[in-house]
Amino acid sequence: MPVNQTLSTYSDMAYATSVVVYILAMLLYFAEFSRGRVATVARSREAALVGAGGDSDATSTPVVGHVPAPEKRPMAERLGGMAVAMTLLGAVVHFASLLLRGLATGRVPWGNMYEFGSAICLAAVVAWLVVLFRQTRTARRDATPSQLRGLGGFLMLPVVVLLFLSGTVLYAQAAPLIPALQSYWIVIHVAAAIISSGVFVFAGVASLLYLVRCRYENNPLKMVKVGSRLPTSQALDRVAYRATVIIFPVWTFAIVAGAIWAEAAWGRFWGWDPKETCSFVAWVVYAAYLHARATAGWRGVRAAWINILGLAVMIFNLFFVNIVVAGLHSYAGL
Template identity: 45%
Template sequence: MPIDSTIASYSDLAFKSAIVVYCLVFVMLVVQFALAYTQRAEERELVAAGVGDTVPAGAGPGRVAPKPSKPLPDRLGNMAFAVLFVALGLHILAIVLRGFATHRFPLGNMYEFVTMATAGAVTLGVILLREQKYRGMWAFLLVPVLILMFLAGTLLYADAAPVVPALKSYWLPIHVTVISLGSGVFLVAGVASLLFLLRLAQPEGAESDNILGAIARRLPDARTLDRLAYRTTIIGFPIFGTGIILGAIWAESAWGRFWGWDPKETVSFIAWVIYAAYLHARATSGWRETKSAWINLAGFVAMLFNLFIINIVVSGLHSYAGLN
């Protein structure tokens, strides 16, 4: 069937709009942090000046003190989280419209793969990071999401078109969807481990005037971040492993062998082994916390290497990047 260029243009518009709204959410979160940092600095100055608590206006004998309004940084953070749903809706709409435009499952090139993986990461973030204590993480999660989406919309972009003959299989939506969702989960796990290491550098209750310490204090405690990284890796590990197995089954159907040590297959397996090592280290006394977090980050680096270097630089049977 011919490509519907009108729907394809709407998909591209939704994708670009999603980036703009994600950027708006990120700016709101940065402003929230700046306001909270400023308020904290002012409170420290008041304490240093010996200014005690003041009686709220209108309070006194026989009067009920007015209910204090929620601080502006908290209100701004709640607004950012609400706007995030608009960005995610546009993100998902771009994927759906791309599928209608091409009359196939929208996972035929790197642009579509990254779009799906980042949507999976944000969706998982909305599910796991909806509590107030996790709101400080969103600015950090949006950074890699925005970078990946920017690269997808520029360097990796491919016009809506039919897939190459090798991808015209019912295995495409099964195998690649599972792999992309697993990659999105590992994105959240990698950010959690990175923030865990940052939080360890600023122990709970420690005071610091430097910007790094101020950022760390806006994050959940180190134990919470460590548990989040562990939980998300437990989710992503079997998903990604299933994707590798399904890919092997597809390879046997398409190429007559389950495994051929193609660069994409090899690096995917290496990344999976690294995450297996992380889960083992996380459960081993003496390797918990810092050492296991570095292993988790190594797995995330392997995933990025597999996505960009293997797909763009190295030639192999999986060279379906869709790039000119």
Template identity: 50%
Template sequence: MAGIDGPMAHLSDGLFTTAIATYALAMVGYTAEFAFGRVAKAPAMRARELVGAGGPPLTSSADVVEPATGKRTTADSIGRWSVLITVVGMLVHVASIAVRAGAVDAVPWSNMYEFASVAGLIGIVAFLGVMWKAPQIRFLGGFVLLPVILLMFLAGTVLYSRAQPLVPALQSYWLAIHVTLVSVAEGALMTSAVLTVLFLLRSRYDKQVAAPGYRQGSVATLASRLPAAKTLDKAAYRVVAFSFPLYTVAIICGAIWAEAAWGRYWGWDPKETWAFIVWVIYACYLHARATAGWKGRAAAWVNLLGFGAITFNFVIVNLVVSGLHSYAGLS
């Protein structure tokens, strides 16, 4: 099907590229704050110092509070500006999707390029939402923006598809419901996966610090600047707890749409099969979080396994495996 080559389509592409550049600028700012900002000492070291001084021990790096000076550090100012730049990039990104919708006269997530763009936007929104509840993780924005930028770059190059009308099979209101829920859930789960990786790094560092004969290396230096493991773990869990019900409803809506389009609710199409696998893995993660023996690192690995299944479903199933859901739309 021929693409729509008009001013709105070109404007959408331009806004998409501008959003990537804006996110990249914000990522530089977050990285600068992470590298040069003040960082609390390791929990074990700080606790020993306070105990020796007659003070109460601290349980996490989040408990260490710097004396109020009334002056904002340069790194803190850079971090605040980075949040503002991120919001600007998000608004430009929203405009890109909205203009694309006007160009195709439909919801703009019918192919891999459009889906990746929406998922990247949701990843940004999820991070801003988590940061609203836990401001102390602001300087981790670079870690979240990096996969978003890579996803958008991949979408704008390898996965790019020109704006075009919907194919007949997708001309249904279920597209707006089903695919919207999937993109929102998977975009947020990308942020959860990043936070989980950081949690594993921090928890490993805490374990090493507590061991006798500890010697800090380059990876440990990076991990020592991260927020407390408990903070990262809780943030990752909350994102999954938000996303899982949306993903569940998305699968149910997809089954209803399948019955209307193909005459059956479920046919074990490759896309359906892997969507179910993803659902099972995240259900196991949430169950593991409620089981004493699986909390912490064990549950975190289940979380990462779930996002690995999402990645496989998005890349391999769409590009390699043929099925009824083959709507990559590459051009």
């Protein structure tokens, strides 16, 4: 099938637009993060004044016919709301870029490293939006303020970096799939790998911030500017664990599906190809993390380090193995 160059051009334009929108979202997240502690202190002082009876006269004797003015949202919360809206807009435009690339080539839009990296970033952003949506519903039910938005800027940073690398160093022109990838297994196996990798990136960032928060809680005098504004260590640990435990079966399925595809393409299920080996190492590391997270002596900081090691293996597998090491999985398109 010939490539539709018009749709390919629109795809590239949507990709560049999504990067710009993500950058704006990241800046808004960090703006909220920088003002978060100030807003928290202000709310605490206001609550203390009310508790001490500072507004007792105004509240005990309401004025007839007086309509109280609506409470003004703090600037930090408004910035956070704009950041979430920009993230959602960026995800929509990002999805459009992948959809247009697929329509332009008549295939799934993850046939080379440029497309693969883009899809992983979209998976990470969608995972983040799902967590925010679930937390917003919980906050409304429990009447508690949002806590996890502080993760936003730190997640968008690696997403923006990876998208920049994918759109420059790893960029590949729209083209049909090479013969080795022309199989229905690319829809099943690679899609599972993309979703798993994106969620693992999100979980790894949460574990990194968990370590920063724990260091602040153990010694508040250090890293006060960063650690004090992060979500609680319990919240970060819980998010990292839940994301990993949910996506680990999908990663397992991706490896199994890859083995089945390898048997159909190369006549063997497993040949210790560099990509296969590194994927298996990542599986072992994440299995160790889940085991450590359930073991009393390894919960907390030790388990978080294992999760971060898993993220490092995934990044190594994504870049070094696909680009530098020669193997049967060398389909970078560079």
